[in-house]
Amino acid sequence: xxxxxxxKNLTKxxxxxxxxxxxxxxxxxxxxxxxxxxxxxxxxxxxxxLNHLSPPDSGQILLExxxxxxxxxxxxxxxxxxxFVFQDFNLFTHLTILENVMFGPLRVRRWSKDKARQIAxxxxxxxxxxxKIDSYPAQLSGGQQQRISIARALALKPKLIxxxxxxxxLDPELTGEVLSVMTDLAHSGMTAIVVTHExxxxxxxxxxxxxxxxxxxxxxxxxxxxxxxxxxxRTKLFLKNFxxxx
Amino acid sequence: xxxxxxxxxxxxxxxxxxxxxIEVLVGLLFVGIVIGLAIALAEIFGNSxxxxxATTLRKFLWAIPQLVLLFLVFYLPFDLNPMLAxxxxxxLCSSAFQSQxxxxxxxxxxxxxxxxxxxxxxxxxxxxxxxxxxxxxxxSIGPWTNEFSSELKDTSLAYxxxxxxxxxxxxxxIAYTYGNTAAVYLFVGILxxxxxxxxxxxxxxxxxRLWVPGFEKRS
Numbered sequence: 001x002x003x004x005x006x007x008k009n010l011t012k013x014x015x016x017x018x019x020x021x022x023x024x025x026x027x028x029x030x031x032x033x034x035x036x037x038x039x040x041x042x043x044x045x046x047x048x049x050l051n052h053l054s055p056p057d058s059g060q061i062l063l064e065x066x067x068x069x070x071x072x073x074x075x076x077x078x079x080x081x082x083x084f085v086f087q088d089f090n091l092f093t094h095l096t097i098l099e100n101v102m103f104g105p106l107r108v109r110r111w112s113k114d115k116a117r118q119i120a121x122x123x124x125x126x127x128x129x130x131x132k133i134d135s136y137p138a139q140l141s142g143g144q145q146q147r148i149s150i151a152r153a154l155a156l157k158p159k160l161i162x163x164x165x166x167x168x169x170l171d172p173e174l175t176g177e178v179l180s181v182m183t184d185l186a187h188s189g190m191t192a193i194v195v196t197h198e199x200x201x202x203x204x205x206x207x208x209x210x211x212x213x214x215x216x217x218x219x220x221x222x223x224x225x226x227x228x229x230x231x232x233x234r235t236k237l238f239l240k241n242f243x244x245x246x
Numbered sequence: 247x248x249x250x251x252x253x254x255x256x257x258x259x260x261x262x263x264x265x266x267x268i269e270v271l272v273g274l275l276f277v278g279i280v281i282g283l284a285i286a287l288a289e290i291f292g293n294s295x296x297x298x299x300a301t302t303l304r305k306f307l308w309a310i311p312q313l314v315l316l317f318l319v320f321y322l323p324f325d326l327n328p329m330l331a332x333x334x335x336x337x338l339c340s341s342a343f344q345s346q347x348x349x350x351x352x353x354x355x356x357x358x359x360x361x362x363x364x365x366x367x368x369x370x371x372x373x374x375x376x377x378x379x380x381x382x383x384x385x386s387i388g389p390w391t392n393e394f395s396s397e398l399k400d401t402s403l404a405y406x407x408x409x410x411x412x413x414x415x416x417x418x419x420i421a422y423t424y425g426n427t428a429a430v431y432l433f434v435g436i437l438x439x440x441x442x443x444x445x446x447x448x449x450x451x452x453x454x455r456l457w458v459p460g461f462e463k464r465s
Contacts, residue, residue, distance in 0.1 A: 067457055078367070079366060080366060089358075093458065103376075107368065138461055
């Protein structure tokens with residue numbers, strides 16, 4: 001399978017604080033990559049650097065072979081190609097569910113209204129929310145809102161999707177419905193990077209895992225290997241926190 | 247009661263004056279919306295220069311009494327007619343207040359939604375147009391209705407530069423009938439009260455229509 005994303009020597013500083021130090025990895029089309037690590041390790045920043053919500057200081061981000069970390073890049077085009085799912089959903093509260101999901105196709109891609117509606121309806125169906133199509137975000141539960149925000153990202157027809165701790169704002173009961181949508185997506189061949197604390201998901205659904213600590217990639221590899229036979233002491237220590245939970 | 251007969255016979259004049267007052271009101275509110283929104287957007291989304299200019303303008307307009315600005319605009323060497331002078335001067339004053347209504351409403355739009363639009367690849371101006379402004383309108387109507395009724399009353403200031411509105415009619419009747427001053431002002435007061443109630447009724451209706459399910463409703 002072809003490489004869709006290649007990240008080389010990415011660095012990011014906030015003032016004097018180096019949040020990302022020389023981060024490199026690559027991702028093939030259709031793969032799911034889980035990024036794990038403790039809070040403050042830099043994993044969310046890594047995700048936000050990829051689509052320049054928080055522009056990196058140096059390094060290369062090659063999307064299908066083209067470096068997008070250059071001043072000449074039209075970053076808005078790149079962002080439309082990388083769906084982003086936030087921890088706290090961030091749905092547009094004044095729009096209905098259908099309008100929320102149509103927003104990207106209609107206003108960002110500038111496709112026709114018919115095409116936008118068709119795509120939006122299909123994606124809302126994918127996340128199993130067709131019965132709520134005319135509701136407003138404030139009428140939905142957190143889990144439902146997150147599923148819609150996944151549909152909203154999918155409707156842009158992105159090349160990959162970035163998930164920034166998509167279940168961290170949800171209680172355990174609602175976490176399940178979101179993870180199950182994400183699992184279906186992974187199996188359908190969507191390329192995704194998932195920053196998560198859900199070790200069960202990282203282990204069983206992700207193809208690859210990156211463990212990041214203090215801005216450095218400590219260890220990366222196939223999820224089976226990384227979870228069953230971690231090489232570094234720091235990784236072992238981190239994973240120990242979760243042993244017995246699965 | 248002689249004065250009641252006089253007031254009745256003057257009703258057509260009052261009707262004309264009311265229409266003039268409404269023209270001034272609509273004009274000044276329009277000026278206030280345009281400039282007020284520009285100030286609010288510049289103060290929130292502008293660069294340091296536009297921010298500085300907008301804030302300075304707002305503070306300036308805020309600090310000058312309406313009457314002073316009214317005379318100032320009227321006596322500028324542009325030969326403005328009284329109506330236009332009143333609309334511009336009162337509109338400028340109102341823009342300072344309206345800018346803060348809009349500013350508060352814009353800041354109540356969750357920053358996460360703006361970031362979500364950004365992450366989808368939407369430009370800043372289009373985000374403001376499609377995400378921020380529609381929510382701002384809904385959040386502004388309540389406080390804006392307040393400003394509306396306040397400005398409706400302030401149109402009465404326009405008589406000082408010679409606009410023939412409600413107050414001017416009143417002054418005219420007082421001048422040619424003696425001893426009825428209180429009665430005339432009572433009538434004028436009732437007229438303003440009625441206009442204000444009618445106006446706010448429609449804005450409350452509008453607020454209801456723009457209500458989004460799942461949000462709190464004004465009871």
